[in-house]
Amino acid sequence: MIKVKVHLRPIVSKINLPTVLKTTILPGDSTERLFIATQVGEIFHMGNGGIKTFLDIRPRIIKLGDSGGGYDERGLLGLAFHPEFYYNGLFYLHYSVAGTQGPGALSEPFHPDPCDSKTLHPRWTNRETQYDHIDTVEEWILQPNGQPLKRRTLLNLRRPFSNHNGFNSLNFSPETGKLVLTTGDGGSGYDPFNLSQDDMEICGKIIEMDVGKATSIHNPPVVTRFNELPASIQETLTVIAKGVRNMPGISFQRYYHQYIKYAGNVGQDLVESIFSFVHYKPIPVTQLIQASLMRLEPDQEGCINFGWRGWEGAFPTSMVRACSENPDLDEKTITYYNEVIQTSVRRIQPLTSYFHNDPRPDKFGGTALTGVQPYMGNGIPALTGSVVFTDLARKDGFQTPVQGVLAYTRARTDCKPNDFSVIETNYNFGSQSAYYVALGTNLDQTKLYLGVYGSIKVTDFNQGTVFEIAP
Secondary structure, three states: OOOEEEEEEEEEEEEOOEEEEEEEEOOOOOOEEEEEEEOOOEEEEEEOOEEEEEEEOHHHEOOOOOOOOOOOOOOEEEEEEOOOHHHHOEEEEEEEEOOOOOOOOOOOOOOOOOOOHHHOOOOOOOOOOOOOEEEEEEEEEEOOOOOEEEEEEEEEEEEOOOOOOOOOOEEEOOOOOOEEEEOOOOOOOOOOOOHHHOOOEOOOEEEEEOOOOOOOOOOOOEEOEHHHOOHHHHOOEEEEEEOOOOOOOEEEEEEOOEEEEEEEEOOOOOEEEEEEEOOOOOEEHHHHHHHHHOOOOOOOOOOEEOOOOOEEOOEEOEEEEOOOOOHHHOEEEEOOHHHHHHOOOOOOOOOEEEEOOOOOOOOOOOOOEEEEEEEOOOOOHHHOOEEEEEEOOOOOOOOOOOEOEEEEEOOOOOOOOOOOEEEEEOOOOOOOOEEEEEEEEOOOOOOEEEEEEOOOOOOOOOOEEEEEEEO
């Protein structure tokens, strides 16, 4: 693939950890503005050469960073503007709710042992009390006086662990006009309860929500499974995909009269993966529930399955036993053999993957996928029509201090896997660490925005910079 070099042009600095970068046009305005959501609960927009607060929900956000030494995967995770936002002022938020901290689903850290079946299939019991926190998805409206106001709650989700809640988790589909929610598998590691493959579990899915349907329920119950939702909410939901571990959202690239969908799955130990698909058949949640009640296998033809927890990208999920004397001989053992077999023909293959350790000179060792966005602009011709992705922190030892990495690939017309290439950048971060935490684009996908943070701790404040990726 062609080697690409880009410039990083700073737009704003000294902000908190950016989780979502999106653009829209405010009602009554004529300029497309960049909106920046931070993990701690602020939403800013850029315009007239400065930055202005759009909404501040920090009091609504769960207290972050207490139990993980400052690292946290909760907070303000999703922001999406309705396709008719200019006319109706509607937008949507996904965040972790203040005051909902629980003890967690397991009393001890989860460590599956392929040689001990008792460790492979624990159950999430006493869900009303054994959970980590509650996430909510809400509908807001920008009033004529310019003040945002919450209208209703669409979902209240009880989460078993603090991590894998999804991020950049709300996007509208240009095909269906529906709100798309990406949910992580619930957290810990190795998906302890196999929630991502369970059709009744809300965890580990990509879900379409028809926000145009009135449910008359403004504060739904807190749930973990689809069959616990009121019927009127069930009827607004369809499932696009399952087998999700943790995703930086879903993005859409227009290709003639259809759209290529891109979704990245954050890996466990081995590999980060970017998937692409065009055709799919969403399954109404009401059909899944009916099949479950009748103890039948639902018709899942056309439903996308990314394969987790049995598969990590294109590979059976494995546990790595280190050989200290010779790391080249590290032993890898299949963790969930039965799940590998059951999902072997149902899952889709990744478009591309990159490894946590890669000795090839033109590749890189990654940590965690943090963004996947198509680029349709002409400003960087070598990237036109490609999909760009970013990793939190390069692990191959070439960067001191830590720095993230940009790369790109392309969907192939024959739908086969493709290679990827690193995108070189010219920006000098000096002695400051630069974790690449978010990737965004504008409405017509002709610009790319990169969120960078000087720390992976949400409790380290004001270390964020948002860049435009420029020629």
